[in-house]
Amino acid sequence: MPQDDDEARPTSERHVPVLRERCVALLGGGVEAARAAGRAPVVVDATLGMGGHSEAVLERFEDVTLVGIDRDEQALALAGARLAPFGDRARLVHAVYDEIPDVLEDLGLDGADGILMDLGVSSLQLDERERGFAYSYDAPLDMRMDVSRGQTAADVVNTYSAEDLTRIIRAWGEEKFAGRIARAIVEAREAEPFATTGRLVEVIRGVVPAAAARTGGHPAKRTFQALRIEVNEELDVLERAVPAAVDALRLGGRIVVMSYHSLEDRIVKGALQERSRSSAPPGFPVELEEHKPELKVLTKGTEVPTAEEIDENPRAASARLRAAERIRVRSQR
Incomplete structure (x- = not known):
């Protein structure tokens, strides 16, 4: 298939890393801690893109030894x-x-001094039209980050009940018109199963009030987000990933997450x-070592890109962006 102009550009030109300098500076603190401890620094880019x-x-x-992890084989190749x-x-x-701890163990590494997570859909996935992540052009209704396995967005919209579609669109998309969108999807698929993003967008446009679209952005934006999260189990993975990443950090190591x-x-x-909180019971007279916080939060609230970066x-x-430093490692028993 011929590439469009964007797909033909070098990867370094197609991809502008979000908050690059700030991320590198924060990870640098973990690198310095590793050097001070006399060990070779290891940084994990958990969402390589x-x-x-x-x-x-x-x-x-x-x-630094850099461990790059991605579920998208196309991203790994690029x-x-x-x-x-x-x-x-x-x-x-x-x-x-x-799977960060397992990956490190398989590579013979006993931990990491920096871990970066840049969440959500990548520039590559948005730009590759056949992946079906974008609502701005017609494409196969896929949305899998790992195209080698798992259900597609077409599977979801063609098989989920109206109740389940309403639930995920409301929960994962924070879409107030979830119910009417779900009912419209179910009605439309009875005539013909969904195969492309374009038809799904048309159905959504038909039931989202024009006034809501004018103030809330593209009418399909939230539904597409919900489907993508459902297909890739993104929030379930994230709930497991952050604690696993903290456990994999060495003393002085840092975790940096962009959501x-x-x-x-x-x-x-x-x-x-x-x-980052003490686990000592309320009223406990002495904070024992095992109750002390494991993390020190490095960011006050969240940090955001500058106007120039945007x-x-x-x-x-x-x-x-949120970041924290490992200040205590649990003793192994």
């Missing part, structure tokens, strides 16, 4: 080409990011706050 953040880390820190000049300092793995909607940020905030990369506009 097209490798922009990983490239910046490898360029900035010449002694990032592999981009990171090839760094040789065996870049070790790329086809996996989901809640793009409130559902993601709520999970990240809760996971980091839980591990001008350069409009997709960064909704990014929210």
Whole structure:
């Protein structure tokens, strides 16, 4: 299939990493802690994408081993080409990011000094039309981040009940017209099963009031988000991934997470706050070592891109960054 102009551009030009300099600076604290402890620094890019953040880390820190994880084999291939000049300092793995501890163990590494998660759908997935993530052009209704397995968005819209569709569109898309969208989908599929994004967009347009579309953005935006989250089990994975990442951090290591909607940020905030509080029972006279916090939160609330960064990369506009440092490692019993 011929590539459009965007798909033909080099990966480094197609992908502008969100909050790149800030992410690298935060991860750098973990790298310095590793050096001070006399160990070789390891940084995990848990959502590799097209490798922009990983490239910046490898360029900035010449002694870092970078472990890149992605469930998308196409992203791994593109990032592999981009990171090839760094040789065996870049070790790329086809996996989901809640598998960080297993990936490190398989590579013979006993932990990480920095872990980056850039959540949500990647630039690659949005730009590759045949993946079906975007509502702005017609494409097969797929939305899988790993096209080698799992149900597609077409499977969801063609088989889920109206009640289940309403539930996921309301919960994952935060869409107030979830019920009428779900009923319209079920009615339309009785005439013909859904196969493309374009037809789904038409059905959604037909039931979302024009006034709501004018103030709330594209009428299909929230439904597409909900379907993508459902197909890829994104929030379930995230709920497992943040605690697993913290467990994989060495002392002084740092976790940096960028989220793009409130559902993601709520999970990240809760996971980091839980591990940054004392676990001592209320009224306990002495805080024992095992009750002390494991994390120190490094960001006050969330950090956001500058206006200049958003001008350069409009997709960064909704990014929210949180970071924390491992200050205590549980004793092994």
